[in-house]
Amino acid sequence: MCVAVPGKVLSINGTKAIVDFCGNKIEAEAGLVQIKIGDSVLVHAGCIIQVLSDFDRDMLLDILTEMENA
Amino acid sequence: MLNFNEITAYLKDYDEEPISLMEVCGTHTAAIAKCGLRSMLSDKIKLVSGPGCPVCVTVSAYIDKLCALSLMAGNTVVTFGDMMRVHGSQSSLNEAKSSGASVQMVYSPFDILKLAADNPNITYIFAAIGFETTTPIYALLLEQAIAKSINNIKLLTSLKTMPAALSWICSQNSKIDGFIAPGHVSVMTGSEIYHAIAEKYNLPFAIAGFDGEQILAAIYTLIKQKKSNKVVNLYRSAVNENANLQASALIKKYFVEDTASWRGIGNIAASGLYLKEQYNAFDAGSFGLDNDNNLTPQCRCGEILIGNLSPNDCPLFGKACMPQNPKGACMVSEEGACFTKFSYERN
16 A cells, blocks of 8 residues: 655646656645655655655665675 | 676575565565566575555454444545455445445545535545555645645544564564565655664664565565664665654654554554544544454464465465455455465465
């Protein structure tokens, strides 16, 4: 039930935002995090719960490698 | 640098001491099954599901109360879809609806605001279940309802918190060697909430996202960190060390901690959140719902939820209990251990 879906903020109106999920444009509440247009966000139960930061596969492997060598 | 070929080969060829890891979150349970990750692991790596599916840990008294409220004139019970099929001691919301009850399914709690504003003579009761991920959303809903003077909204809460449940599992001499921590709970709480448990029980935690690589990385991490108290955050695109302060403030404003009843487990002190007394007008009667009358005595949901048994160990699994006709809550939710096992991993 704690599933959350990533999307991109297209517009903001007060505490609401229009978020694009692969072409589906859905209104989401934005009262829990500070957002700006263009942000990649996680949406859970109709509410934006996080602004996603860049963290790619290589960064994940870096953590594991660092752990391996510690 | 390590690569994923080396990691998957390590996990497949692992031939050391058997290790048992618990994925706490139901969304991880579903992802592990859908990605077929168990087939990529050595037989000596066991993944067990934990009590992190809110539907699965909801006691029958709560369902009974929802059904009763839905049958009262002037009420409409509003809920996420999974809750429609969970049985209480008498019936499910689906069955109540077929008997004339007013029940409506939504995707977001905020949908209730428009419903309530458009229909002021109806009291809308939201089945507010969930963990730390969802609780601040209910608080935000109340914040908006109060700001808009919408008074025909109530919550029937069954809100639970993860640290108390994890501590309880660790205190039961469980054979868990490490935890894949719930990713979206961690988005709200930060990774900091696991440190005290990790240190107390000397068990590692790996916070992971929900794609296959993230989960495999978490399993690899927990094996490498076995018998340590490390908390490793692998879901850094979404999880920070500290909690979301806005969410924490909202929870603190509207909710108070108290004992909660968990299906198949019983009462765990300080593991629940309830509306504060000053917001009683928004509460549909959430205190004291701790009876858990299991309709089917052979059902093993309680032991499955804490990782002591796997779905295959239940005599009802795949026979009397199937997704079309679930006997236990773990077969109801699409994130339940039994539902995912039946749907994706049945050999």
